[in-house]
Amino acid sequence: MVVARSLAEAIAHLSAGGARVAAGGTELAASLHIDGPRTSKVVDISQLDELKGFDRTPDGGLRIGALSTLDDVCFHPAVQSAYAALSRAALAADRPDTRARATIGGNLCQRPRCWYLRADYLCVRAGGDLCFAADGDNRYHAILGGSRCHMVHPSDIAPALVALGARARVVGSAGVRVTPFEEFFLPPGLDSTRENTLGPADILTDILLPPSPAGWASTYRRASEPRTGYALAGVAAAALVIEKTVAEVSVVLAAAAPVPWRSREAEAQMAGRQPTPRLVRDAADEAMADAMPLADNRYKVDLFRALLVESLEEVCGLRRPV
Numbered sequence: 001m002v003v004a005r006s007l008a009e010a011i012a013h014l015s016a017g018g019a020r021v022a023a024g025g026t027e028l029a030a031s032l033h034i035d036g037p038r039t040s041k042v043v044d045i046s047q048l049d050e051l052k053g054f055d056r057t058p059d060g061g062l063r064i065g066a067l068s069t070l071d072d073v074c075f076h077p078a079v080q081s082a083y084a085a086l087s088r089a090a091l092a093a094d095r096p097d098t099r100a101r102a103t104i105g106g107n108l109c110q111r112p113r114c115w116y117l118r119a120d121y122l123c124v125r126a127g128g129d130l131c132f133a134a135d136g137d138n139r140y141h142a143i144l145g146g147s148r149c150h151m152v153h154p155s156d157i158a159p160a161l162v163a164l165g166a167r168a169r170v171v172g173s174a175g176v177r178v179t180p181f182e183e184f185f186l187p188p189g190l191d192s193t194r195e196n197t198l199g200p201a202d203i204l205t206d207i208l209l210p211p212s213p214a215g216w217a218s219t220y221r222r223a224s225e226p227r228t229g230y231a232l233a234g235v236a237a238a239a240l241v242i243e244k245t246v247a248e249v250s251v252v253l254a255a256a257a258p259v260p261w262r263s264r265e266a267e268a269q270m271a272g273r274q275p276t277p278r279l280v281r282d283a284a285d286e287a288m289a290d291a292m293p294l295a296d297n298r299y300k301v302d303l304f305r306a307l308l309v310e311s312l313e314e315v316c317g318l319r320r321p322v
């Protein structure tokens with residue numbers, strides 16, 4: 001393990017190859033074995049002050065340093081007042097005893113929870129040819145978008161950031177780039193061995209939230225897996241209702257697919273219409289119309305429908321926030 005004293009030093013270590021980043025370290029130890037002999041060095045970035053803190057951006061949005069803890073994110077006044085979906089997702093995203101150490105960057109970059117991957121099966125994600133969940137125990141796996149690999153993306157925060165239109169700032173050996181979170185996560189059809197667009201020498205440095213216009217409402221609701229506390233199903237939703245019409249809406253599902261799953265179908269059902277309980281139910285049905293549950297996870301479809309109804313009613317002002 002090396003402790004990086006600057007971002008440039010951290011990137012130099014990563015560029016040498018075979019290295020992984022450690023931030024809060026709450027997940028890394030449990031997932032190092034997935035990379036097997038490919039990881040020979042851990043680069044501790046936890047001392048890098050430039051990756052910490054919260055700032056207003058020139059456009060009126062908010063910058064969150066990737067080393068901010070889940071507690072910092074959840075309870076920050078600007079996050080609570082303008083980005084409720086993010087505050088709620090950060091609260092859900094870890095146990096109270098580790099939320100003070102776990103970072104938002106680590107949450108977004110954590111490896112999948114799929115038990116076949118974690119038990120060192122040579123599956124598609126580990127570089128093999130098969131997804132063992134397809135015909136195995138798939139009760140917690142994907143119901144959408146799981147063509148080659150049926151894992152679900154483990155982060156609660158990722159869908160909230162996609163719903164809020166946030167962007168990732170990444171620094172690596174090739175310089176700085178800014179990517180919308182909607183394009184940051186990689187579906188298995190593009191690359192089934194990586195969860196996001198980070199290269200081996202890249203570090204996620206900041207989360208950039210756009211300004212939140214007056215009247216925007218957002219939320220995150222989920223149902224938890226009893227054994228580990230991870231999401232069985234989650235819905236991040238944001239909407240702007242003007243003169244009884246849905247002017248803008250975004251709907252993103254957690255624990256449904258290998259990436260945070262944006263439901264354009266539900267959004268199309270809602271956009272430009274007067275929000276009513278009936279419209280919201282129709283949107284929930286649209287979101288589930290293409291679901292392809294596996295043998296053990298059919299229950300997820302009804303769970304998502306219920307969470308979609310609750311979340312969309314809430315952001316359209318038809319239901320009180322929880």
Ligand SMILES: Cc1cc2nc3c(=O)[nH]c(=O)nc-3n(C[C@H](O)[C@H](O)[C@H](O)COP(=O)(O)OP(=O)(O)OC[C@H]3O[C@@H](n4cnc5c(N)ncnc54)[C@H](O)[C@@H]3O)c2cc1C
Pocket residue numbers: 020021022023024025026027028029031066067092093094095098101102103104105106107108109110111154155156157198202203204205228229230231
């Ligand atoms: C018991 C338990 C329950 C949990 N429940 C949930 C849950 O319900 N929902 C949920 O969303 N999460 C859950 N988590 C995951 C938890 O939120 C993450 O473990 C935590 O946020 C990771 O943060 P960290 O700083 O400790 O990351 P680390 O452990 O340091 O790193 C995690 C991964 O991210 C990479 N990484 C970290 N920071 C960066 C960076 N800035 N740039 C590039 N790569 C980086 C590391 O290389 C590593 O692969 C749970 C974890 C535990 C242990």
